Amino acid sequence: MLGLIFLIxxxxxxxxxxxxxxxxxxxxxxxxxxxxxxxxxxxGGVILYFDIKIMHSEELKA
Known part of the structure; x- marks a missing residue:
């Protein structure tokens, strides 16, 4: 939703x-x-709309 707002x-x-x-x-x-x-x-809109993970780390899944 936030991504769509950024695109608008x-x-x-x-x-x-x-x-x-x-x-x-x-x-x-x-x-x-x-x-x-x-x-x-x-x-920002594309990243948030498609939920792209920029910082993908295995440490965060602990």
Missing amino acids: IAVVVVIINLVVIYPIINCAYAPLVFWLIALLSVV
Whole structure:
């Protein structure tokens, strides 16, 4: 569920970036920040939605 929320946030951030940030703001780093937020949201959403284990350790199963 949390992964799906992150994916929705990523889509909203991308739409905001394309519709609002690019035409209005002439700042050089603002679009990059929004793309970074979108990228992190997509990665986090995929990891949480598909329940991918990044830190897989046998020690935790004790």
